[in-house]
Amino acid sequence: xxxxxxGTAYALSALDFNATxxxxxxxxxxxxxxxxxxxxxxxPSVEVLDSEVYGQPPDAEQKDGPTPLLDAxxxxxxxxKSVEHLELLAGNDxxxxxxKYANGRLWGDVNTVVKNPNGNVNVGIAWFAVDxxxxxxxxxxxxxxxxxxxxxxxxxLYGAIAANNAxxxxxxxxxxxxxxxxxxx
Numbered sequence: 001x002x003x004x005x006x007g008t009a010y011a012l013s014a015l016d017f018n019a020t021x022x023x024x025x026x027x028x029x030x031x032x033x034x035x036x037x038x039x040x041x042x043x044p045s046v047e048v049l050d051s052e053v054y055g056q057p058p059d060a061e062q063k064d065g066p067t068p069l070l071d072a073x074x075x076x077x078x079x080x081k082s083v084e085h086l087e088l089l090a091g092n093d094x095x096x097x098x099x100k101y102a103n104g105r106l107w108g109d110v111n112t113v114v115k116n117p118n119g120n121v122n123v124g125i126a127w128f129a130v131d132x133x134x135x136x137x138x139x140x141x142x143x144x145x146x147x148x149x150x151x152x153x154x155x156x157l158y159g160a161i162a163a164n165n166a167x168x169x170x171x172x173x174x175x176x177x178x179x180x181x182x183x184x185x
Contacts, residue, residue: 007033021055029139045138057091
């Protein structure tokens with residue numbers, strides 16, 4: 001956490017509100033958080049940063065296998081209704097999945113559409129590392145690193161970043177494709 005400016009809480013958000021493509025992220029700050037529960041002098045601010053392109057991901061394929069819910073529905077089990085296509089997993093959208101703050105840096109990621117070297121369009125992950133600062137005028141941020149996680153002919157979804165105070169970060173995610181059952185990777 002950041003004790004400056006009476007306590008500061010940070011957040012990141014994606015800015016694609018039309019389910020298309022965007023190349024901006026927003027860094028947010030709430031300063032004065034130490035006043036919560038007393039005077040509540042919390043001040044919000046936001047700064048928009050240019051970033052790599054990310055956009056609405058497609059749904060993700062998965063390896064064919066057992067289908068107990070679909071089988072139960074086909075057998076007439078009451079109260080069971082399979083409403084999604086068996087072969088696809090929801091690619092979600094390109095909202096910021098989660099954000100971590102460690103060693104003065106914000107780490108965040110979004111599911112995104114990616115085009116792999118073989119031409120397939122799959123789900124990938126766009127990630128961002130932002131150094132936020134607060135001043136009397138509000139929040140500012142520097143996008144210090146960014147990148148994509150993608151697997152050729154497969155999908156990666158729902159990244160989860162862990163970061164430490166030494167500045168090291170690692171990401172776990174779901175891997176899925178016609179050759180992979182949905183699995184942690």
